[in-house]
Structures are given as C-alpha cells and as structure tokens.
Amino acid sequence: MNTIYLIKLIGEIKDIMAENKDYLIQLDSVVGDGDLGLTMSDGYLAAYNAISDGTETDVGKLLYTAGKAMSVAVPSTMGTLMASGFMQAGKVLKGKTELTDYDIVELFSAYMDGVMNRGKAKVGDKTFLDGLNPALIALRERIDKGESLQAAANASAKAAEEGFENTATMIAVHGRAATRGEMSRNLKDPGAAVAMLIMKAFAKSLAD
C-alpha cells in the first residue's frame, strides 16, 4: 500500500460521490440547503485531480494536498470538514511511503480527529461522525483480530451503513438541520451518508 493505492482509493470515493450526487442532494434538501451532492462530488473530484498525477510518494503530503485542494474547491460545512480530515491524516502519516494495515486504521482515525477538531461535534450529535465512528471501531476490531483488510473494510462499510440508519433516532445539534430541533428526529443525517459512501468506496478499492 502506497500513494498509488491512495490515488485509487480517492478515485473510488470521487466516483461514488458522483454516482450518489442526486441522492445526497435529496437528503440535504430535506434538512439543509440541498448542496451536499454538489459539494461532495466537486470536492472529491478536486482532491483527486490534485494528486492523481502520481508523482507524490509521501503518503502524508499526498493526503494533505488532497485536503487543501478540497478546502479551496468547496468551502461548505462538509467540504471543509472533509478537507480537515485529509489534512490531519496527512500530518499524522507525513514521511511514510508505505502503509501497513494498521496505518490504514490510523489514516481513518486521524481523518476522524481532523473532523472532530474542526467541527467540535461529539458522537451522537447526528453528524458525519455517527457514520464514521462505528466504521472505525469495526475496522480496528477486525484488524486487531488479524482479519484481512478486505474483510475489515467490508465490515466497516456495513457498520457505517448501520450508523447512518441510526442517525434517524438522533436530534441534530449542529448546522442547518439543528434549526429544526425536535423536527430533525426521524430524518437521516446527510453527512453520515457521506461517511457510509466513503467506507463503501474503501471496500470497493480493495476488491477490484
């Protein structure tokens, strides 16, 4: 696993966001301003374009560059949070050119830290974190148990999906959805859907 794999991974994320553009627009239209499909497809495309030439061998620098490109392209809530995730992962993995399975766990863990540092949300606040957090737990558990990265990625994608479904029981306390208060319950969180899509793309990037 090296920067070539990361280009593939980010490419898969870019593709899945493009495929689910209308779905994300629809989710965000109900609780927010409806731009999430646009920002996620544009944002990951910008991230991908910034790193896809394959000249960068430093894993950390590649991730940081992807994040910076995303922050310039889509300065929305999720755009900036995803950029912050990439940039934090970049800082943590800086200097590496090869990644172990544990480094992949570290990557997602740092990504989550980046989002949390920037967004100051907690698990349970009905955000992106509620999709990513269960996925990260599943991923770490399986790798700790010695399962293959593919098996762990599949499990984490499933966990992310469950996390996303679960957001329908929570009350939003951040962003536009929060202005609806109690009315936000029963609705699934669009940002958590993004976490689910990322983990699906991750599973796919190992499968093909």
Add this chain to the structure above:
Amino acid sequence: MNTIYLIKLIGEIKDIMAENKDYLIQLDSVVGDGDLGLTMSDGYLAAYNAISDGTETDVGKLLYTAGKAMSVAVPSTMGTLMASGFMQAGKVLKGKTELTDYDIVELFSAYMDGVMNRGKAKVGDKTFLDGLNPALIALRERIDKGESLQAAANASAKAAEEGFENTATMIAVHGRAATRGEMSRNLKDPGAAVAMLIMKAFAKSLAD
C-alpha cells in the same frame, strides 16, 4: 339671490358628488388613479361645511372661503382646480351681497377662468373645461335672450352632458390620462363628468 342661495347651490353640488361617488371612481379608474369620486365628494363637503353656517353675507368672501377649504381638504388635480375656480369667482364677486342672473353667469365664467389660469389647459384638451365650456356658452346665450334662469340652467346642464359625451372623441394631453396617448381616445373624461354634475346640481338648486 344671495349667499343663502349659494349655500343651497353648493349643498346641491355636495349631494350630487356624494351620490355619484362610485360613478366617478369608476370613470377615473379607467384612465386615472380612481380617486375622483372620493376627492369630489370630500372636497365639496369641506367647501359646504366651511360656509353653511350662513353668517357670511359677502358673496365673494363666501366663494373664496369655500375654495380655500376645498384646497386644504383635497389637494388632487381636480380638487385644486375646483378650489381655484371658487377662489377666482370669489375675487370677481367680492363686495356683492345680491346676485343678478348676469352675476350668476359671471360666477361660472370666473370659475372657468380660475380653472384655466391654474391648469393651463385649453378647450379641446379633454378635461373638465370640455364639460363646463359648452354649459357656460348655453347659459350666457339664454340669459342674453332673456330666458329665465331656470330655463337657462336646464339648457346648460344639457350642454354640459353633451360636452362630457363629446370628450370620447378627444386625446388627453394633461394629467394621468395623457400617459395613455392615443389609447385615451374613446374614453370619456372623468373631469368633464364633474362639470356635468355641477351643472345638474345648479339646475336642481333652482327647481325645488
């Protein structure tokens, strides 16, 4: 004929304007802003109220007072023109306490002068003048021929009505109706209707 008669005359005008309020509104709504019914009924009421106590014996002063009250109450186009008519008649008849039939002709003639001095319109411009002017001609002719004031007044009311009907052949060059240009043809002029109503009230004031 003295100020008591003038109070009766202005009272009749006030009544006919009140009765024809909706009619004038309707006429003015087509070519103008629709306020003519309100301004004429309010304006002549104000004029009447200012002079109806019967203490004034100077014909000229009474007419001037009526005009001034009207100008304060309804500063619209027709309101100010009618006020100017009264005030001019007041100036011309100042000092008199008794009126001959010729003085009555003078009264309407001065009223017309007041309107013309203020409005700078000519006969044929599709205005109030095109109702009053034929009435004034008829009135003067009949009195000159020695007919009774009642007969002369009846004839002048008829002439005013014909004058009003005739405005449907003219193009408006003053006021809001003028902004319609050629489209103003075929429509009767609301201000000329006011002249017709004044002359009808005049005929009635002699009949009862």
Add this chain to the structure above:
Amino acid sequence: MKKIINKPEDYVNEMLEGLYIAHPDLITYTADDLRCLVTANKKEGKVGIATGGGSGHLPLFLGYVGLGMLDGCCVGDVFQSPSAEQMLAVTKEIDSGAGVLYIYGNYNGDIFNFDMAAEMADFEEGIRVESVVAGEDVASAGPASPGEKNTRRGVAGIVFVYKCAGAAADAMLDLDEVKRIAEKAAANVRTMGVALSPCIVPRVGKPGFEIGEDEMEIGMGIHGETGIRRGKLEPADQIVTEMLDKIVADIPYVSGDEVAVLVNGLGSTPLDEQYIVTRRIDQYLKEKNIKVHRYYVGEYATAIEMAGFSISLLKLDDELKKYLEAPARTPFFTQV
C-alpha cells in the same frame, strides 16, 4: 396585500412619526402638521429650498432635507399631492429673507398646488418664490421643442437637481443663481426605468396593474404609468443597453463628455442586481467614451415595493461637478 402596517389610513402619518423619531438632529415639522417637514438646522440668510409630492417614494422626498441639500418638504397621501396650504406653511418656516426655491416633479397635482402656494407666499407673506420643475423620464414623452411645455415625468433624476441646487444655496448664492444651477442640472439629467412587478397603495389594497411572471415593462413610471413596451424579461445587460441607448441619444453626448450616474432601485430590487446593472453601465459608457465622474447606487426614489430600477445620467460641467461634490448630510444622503 402583505404589508407591515397598522391601519392603511394611518400609513403616512405613522411613517412620519417614525421618521422624526429616528432623525431628531436633522428634521422637524412646522404648523403642527407632520406632513410639513423642515430642517432642524436653519441657516440664516440662505435661500430656502423646498420640495414635495406624494408619499410612497422614500427616500424621496423627505429624506433629502438636511444640511447642504433641502430645507423643507411637504408630502401628501400615497401618490397624492400635498396641499398649497401645507406648502405655504413650509415656505414661511424656511424663508429667512433670501427667498425660496421650489423643486418638484412634473405632475399635474403637484404643479397646481405649488403654483397656488407660490402665489399665496407672494400675496399673503411677501416671500419671493421661484420654481424649477424636474421632468427627465425619456420614456414618458419626446423632448420639448423650444418654447413648448416639457411633458416628461420627473423621476429619480430630481435627486441630482436637489444636490446641485442644495450645494449652491449652501454656498450662499442668491435665489436667481440657485435657480440657474437647479435649471442647469434639470436640463442635463435624463432617466429611464424598468418595472418587473407592481406596487400596492395601502388604502387601495390591490396591485396597481398586472404583469406576467416572465414579463417586464420598459419605461414604466414610478406610479405605474405605462412605459414604452412590455415584453419578456431579458438578461440585465440587454435591458441596460436598451435603456442607455435611449438616454444617451436624448442629450446627445460627444466623446469625452463626463457624467454622474445614479442607479436607483424601485423598492424590492436587491442591491446585488443594482451592481450587476452598474457593471454593464460602465462597459457601455466606456465604449462610447463617456467618462463617469461618480456612481450613486441604491434606493433614491422608489415606488413602494415595486421591483425594477432606473438609470439617471447627469451630464457634468465644472460648475455642476463642484456642487455635486460638496458635502451634505440628510437622513438618507450623507456625503463627506
């Protein structure tokens, strides 16, 4: 009718009460009549300048009374003239011996009442009054031939006349001179507007006219007077081009001439759109080699909540430029 008001019949007076509350340092009223607005800072020996007209055009007319601009203003009901009596009261209050100049728009009711007031001021009070009537809407009529009466409507361009005349009076010029400056400004200003939606006079309660969801009316007046043509809404650049073609042809301009530009929102047109309009005006005038001395952008003369805008061009010479640049401070116009 969706308005933040109390009783429609109290609309004008309650608006005026709010105005005096908000600007006590600049304006007050006379004759115990809220509709007779006068400056709170009378300057002795200065020519007084008064204006007036119907309500519903804020910041016109009230908003330009203050330092370096107007001294008094009478307003009537919405779209209705104030009375001669009220104008006389204002005239008496603002005269300090140097006489009074009336500057108002070219509307029947206003003309009659201002004329009557001028006569009364002369006869009853011995105050010399001169009048300048602004009529610069090129869409409302053709230009007047020499000696003929100008039948064009007065619209937003009157603000330029106020500004130049106000500065001239503030410089203590005499009545004839102030009148000459006002006439010069009035002779050099041209305006044209476009409307996208009607407005509702509170006491009437329904729109003054109907217009399709995709239509505009080029040349419409600020009371909803019929314009030059009604058609499908076009891109901003195209609308501005059509308007400027008419405005610029009317003076006419030669290469190198200098102007001041007023972009005026009619009530519910966002500032953003007014700046998009400004951008195209600048392109257009650059193509014609007409130099813009200064832009004014915002709401200067509205039609309640009408959507649309107007463009006014004031052709400048050194004299007008000097008076345009002078400082002023009023409730709605502050220039330092």
Add this chain to the structure above:
Amino acid sequence: MKKIINKPEDYVNEMLEGLYIAHPDLITYTADDLRCLVTANKKEGKVGIATGGGSGHLPLFLGYVGLGMLDGCCVGDVFQSPSAEQMLAVTKEIDSGAGVLYIYGNYNGDIFNFDMAAEMADFEEGIRVESVVAGEDVASAGPASPGEKNTRRGVAGIVFVYKCAGAAADAMLDLDEVKRIAEKAAANVRTMGVALSPCIVPRVGKPGFEIGEDEMEIGMGIHGETGIRRGKLEPADQIVTEMLDKIVADIPYVSGDEVAVLVNGLGSTPLDEQYIVTRRIDQYLKEKNIKVHRYYVGEYATAIEMAGFSISLLKLDDELKKYLEAPARTPFFTQV
C-alpha cells in the same frame, strides 16, 4: 424567478465587478480574486478587521469595508461560505503587524473556514489572529449557559459589532483591546426578525420555502431558517411588541438603561414600513423606560429579496457609545 441578472452562475462575480466600479475610492481586492475584498486605505500599525460569509446579504458583508470600520471581507457564493484560502489572502493583505481580528456570524461553514484560515495565518504567515463570533438572534436558540457554546445565529446585529470594533481599531487600540470591545458589543446585542416572503437563490431558481398570502413567520433566519411560529399576518404594532418582548427579556434591561436600535429591512420591505416599526419601538421602549441613544433604519443585512424586517438592540455603556459615535465611511455606512 424574476431577477435583473445575466447568467445565475455569474451573479456574484458581476455584482462584485459593479461594486468595485462604484466605490474605487474605498475598496479594492487582493490575490487577483474579486471575492477577496480589502480597503483601499490601509492604515499602518492598525489592527486589521476582517469579516466574511455568503453572498446575498448586501450591504452585509462587503459594504462595511472602509474607513473606521472593516479592512477586509471575503464572500462566497450566495448563502455559502468563502474558503479558508481566500480568508488567508485577505488576512495577509490587511495585516500591518498589529494582528487581525475576525468578526463573523455563527454559522458552521463560516466558523470552520475562519478557524482554518486563522490556523494557516498563524502557522504559514506568523500573523496573530483572534476571532469574535456574533450570534444574537434570540429566536434561533436559548441563551448559552456559562461555559456552553452559543448556538444562536448571527444576523443584522453584527453591524453594531463591526462599528464598535472598527472604531476601536481606528483609535489604534491593540488586538486584545479591539477584541474585548467586539466581544462586549456582541454580548450586548440582541436581534429578532420576521419574514413575509421567501427569497430565491439565483442558481436554485425557486423560492427557498413557501408561505401563505396572509402569513408571516416570526423569528425566521436570514437564509429562511425556521422561526418561532408561523401565523396570520398581524398589525405592525402587534408584531413589534411580540419581538421586543423576546428581545428585551433576554438581556434583561432595567429602567434607565440606554440602547442603540437597528431597524433592518430584509430586502423588499419599503422604508415606510420600517419607520412605522420604528414608531412602535419608540413607544415600547418609552413604556419600559429604556432610553434610545440613536436609531439606525434601513437595509443593513438582507436576504436577497425577502420581505420582512429585524430589530436589533445594542445595550450601551459609555465605552460602546463612544465607539458607536465615531465617524466611519464605507460604501454603505457613512457617519460623520
């Protein structure tokens, strides 16, 4: 969608072009990016103040850059945050060694990007940046308990924060002091709004929400965020009373307190209506024996062409009063 625009995707940039054309003496831009607006009159050694946020709120945010107020401003697309990168460019341009203060509204996207920009300014450029987040819409959330995060939206009241902080910076106070003043103003301002009609984001092309012909929504935010209640449109006096009850209870006030009042039109509300509102505010505050030091009435923070208004009260002490009264000159705010 009835707008005077060209292509919806050019809306923001063309508006900006117009803005620079109209106000060349006050504003310019940096980093070859129209959306990175900075003052044309940089004052050496002064603390720089920057703001920013989505477009569609003119005169917010752009219109307050100039003398005695803000030094820089970044805008994004309509209702969308600008990027951290853009904010960094402005920060670099306006810093002259005394550091930079960010003042912006309490919105997720803005917070994240300003925070990121502040980190970049520190790490990459060694510029000290402090931030004050304005959130004063009493309709949007309850007051924050001590130590808790303020979740209220920032709306028109931010203009008071700009004014006081801008004057403090202009008086050459240091960054800590300017921040203290900004925080004090932010802590003492409260706002509430009401909306009568939605607005249309040009690239979306249809209204952001629906509302009945006879309805209003009390407490709605300036992007159309849900308010406190929706109901039948009421007389102006009644609406104002309901809003002030909420605003005044939130501080709370005691008899004899002094305030500045901002009456803000949301886009298509005529000035007349804003003055009718002003009238009732004055009555109300007199009843409570709260003294009004000064009124500001007009459009200060809009939601494109939304109909409605907001009321902001700034509780004053001698210090805030001093900075509020200081002169300022920007494209949309001139005080002498």
